[in-house]
Amino acid sequence: MTAKLHIPVLSIGDDGLNLDVRLPVAEVQPPDTDSVPLDEVRVTGCLTDLGGGEYLFRGRVRGEYAQPCDRCLEEARAALNSEVAWVYVEGRSGEAVSELESDDGDGGGAEREKLMITGREIDLSPQVWEEIVLSAPLKLVCKESCLGLCPRCGANLNGGPCGCPPAEPGGAPQNTPLSVLASLFPDLADDKNRKE
Numbered sequence: 001m002t003a004k005l006h007i008p009v010l011s012i013g014d015d016g017l018n019l020d021v022r023l024p025v026a027e028v029q030p031p032d033t034d035s036v037p038l039d040e041v042r043v044t045g046c047l048t049d050l051g052g053g054e055y056l057f058r059g060r061v062r063g064e065y066a067q068p069c070d071r072c073l074e075e076a077r078a079a080l081n082s083e084v085a086w087v088y089v090e091g092r093s094g095e096a097v098s099e100l101e102s103d104d105g106d107g108g109g110a111e112r113e114k115l116m117i118t119g120r121e122i123d124l125s126p127q128v129w130e131e132i133v134l135s136a137p138l139k140l141v142c143k144e145s146c147l148g149l150c151p152r153c154g155a156n157l158n159g160g161p162c163g164c165p166p167a168e169p170g171g172a173p174q175n176t177p178l179s180v181l182a183s184l185f186p187d188l189a190d191d192k193n194r195k196e
């Protein structure tokens with residue numbers, strides 16, 4: 001965990017504390033978690049003292065996911081730009097990690113999870129990491145119109161036709177991730193066939 005996202009509550013002034021932090025995602029990633037296709041994250045916003053041992057962080061988590069296009073395997077990118085609002089509350093050690101504040105009575109507010117802090121210090125890292133993971137796209141394509149790879153020769157069809165004859169009607173080969181893999185690793189496909 002990184003020191004840059006550890007904020008002593010005493011450093012939060014009357015006007016709040018403005019943050020603009022850039023850091024490698026590895027610094028907020030907990031051990032034994034799968035990595036995400038994002039190298040650097042930027043956290044901007046303001047921490048304010050709400051009184052009564054409660055603090056609010058309001059801001060944005062930004063970055064850029066980059067991984068191979070699901071169709072053509074060229075690099076594809078997607079922006080991370082999430083607006084966030086996290087409420088922290090000072091707790092005595094041994095208390096529950098979080099509680100739900102339900103707004104009944106004065107109305108108008110949504111339920112918001114309060115995050116317990118101990119040691120007079122707010123650590124934004126777990127929430128930043130959660131935002132990165134929850135916003136990560138399952139699949140990325142370099143562009144919606146990406147034509148992918150030719151299932152026969154493996155050529156990138158975005159660069160123009162590869163010269164293979166058109167697929168037969170009916171049994172048209174699909175450019176699925178499996179067919180792309182098979183075209184990249186023909187030896188593996190042969191191996192599998194031999195075993196069956």
Ligand SMILES: [Zn+2]
Pocket residue numbers: 069070071072073074141142143146147148
């Ligand atoms: Zn593509």
Ligand SMILES: [Zn+2]
Pocket residue numbers: 150151152153154155162163164
């Ligand atoms: Zn081809």
